[in-house]
Amino acid sequence: MRKVLITGHHGMLGSELSLACEDQGDEVFGFDLPDMDITKRDRVLHAIGEADPEFIFHCAAFTNVDRCETEIETAMRVNAIGTQNVALAAESLGVPLLYISTDYIFDGTKNGPYDEWDTANPQSIYGKSKYAGECFVRQLCQWHYIVRISWLIGKNGPNFIETILKLARERDELKVVSDQHGSPTFVSDLVPELIRVSESGAFGTYHITNQGYTTWYEFAKKAIELKGISTNVLPCSTEEFPRPAPRPRNSRLSPMLYAQAIGNDMPTWEKGLKDYLKS
Numbered sequence: 001m002r003k004v005l006i007t008g009h010h011g012m013l014g015s016e017l018s019l020a021c022e023d024q025g026d027e028v029f030g031f032d033l034p035d036m037d038i039t040k041r042d043r044v045l046h047a048i049g050e051a052d053p054e055f056i057f058h059c060a061a062f063t064n065v066d067r068c069e070t071e072i073e074t075a076m077r078v079n080a081i082g083t084q085n086v087a088l089a090a091e092s093l094g095v096p097l098l099y100i101s102t103d104y105i106f107d108g109t110k111n112g113p114y115d116e117w118d119t120a121n122p123q124s125i126y127g128k129s130k131y132a133g134e135c136f137v138r139q140l141c142q143w144h145y146i147v148r149i150s151w152l153i154g155k156n157g158p159n160f161i162e163t164i165l166k167l168a169r170e171r172d173e174l175k176v177v178s179d180q181h182g183s184p185t186f187v188s189d190l191v192p193e194l195i196r197v198s199e200s201g202a203f204g205t206y207h208i209t210n211q212g213y214t215t216w217y218e219f220a221k222k223a224i225e226l227k228g229i230s231t232n233v234l235p236c237s238t239e240e241f242p243r244p245a246p247r248p249r250n251s252r253l254s255p256m257l258y259a260q261a262i263g264n265d266m267p268t269w270e271k272g273l274k275d276y277l278k279s
């Protein structure tokens, strides 16, 4: 049993993580808007000091990737400076911090999956702000974990699978991008791993996603097929669906260091999808 503090505990990841920690007997302090704003340094330092946790999971973020392109100051204030504040609080208490980062810190041009030690080169404002958060964590926290995830799917938030299934029920035909490659990360598979990593003492930067790689097109097709919906799913290119924020074409994250240091216990994305659709 530990006293843990979870930022972003109302969010898709933070909500399931909070429940899992409570289920194993941890005392959980949740920090989220509107009561706790991670951009307010004095308040964050004071409140985290009062809570006096033994471990901090930092999941709070401004996660709307497209809005980040126009709301640049907010993206930086929340994802970079907010993370700096949480990192300063963790270090002042001498407690370890686990920061959730993203595949968007890479530019997507590598010919193969990204290893944990590959050079970051974020192309979007969201990616730049999350990478700035990583830098603060590395500079400020002696005891830290940085866990990069991608294509997050959980029951407590809007996500790709829910959007696709809704559209598939409404339309006879659906076009889905087939030239972006990555790994889905199911929250219910990720949460036990985050807890295991947080208890490992093997501090460092890790990639944790479900095993195997796919494209948005294949991922959507599989979900529609498993649900028995008869829509015709067609592949299309990124150019056919222009979005404000650039997406990495290659978001594949290799879990090399995670597998070596801690052991990769994540199920395949196909198993994750089946379990998610059943739940």
Ligand SMILES: NC(=O)c1ccc[n+]([C@@H]2O[C@H](COP(=O)([O-])OP(=O)(O)OC[C@H]3O[C@@H](n4cnc5c(N)ncnc54)[C@H](OP(=O)(O)O)[C@@H]3O)[C@@H](O)[C@H]2O)c1
Pocket: 007, 008, 009, 010, 011, 012, 013, 014, 031, 032, 033, 036, 037, 038, 039, 058, 059, 060, 061, 062, 063, 078, 082, 100, 101, 102, 103, 130, 149, 150, 151, 152, 153, 157
């Ligand atoms: N979703 C993905 O596909 C994905 C992929 C890779 C990495 N990640 C990372 O995974 C983590 C969890 O993502 P998620 O999808 O669970 O995000 P989410 O559902 O958007 O949850 C984030 C939470 O943080 C809160 N928050 C925003 N600004 C805040 C502030 N200034 N102070 C305190 N709390 C604030 C949000 O509140 P409001 O809802 O009120 O804004 C929300 O409750 C994030 O660090 C994200 O960058 C996500």
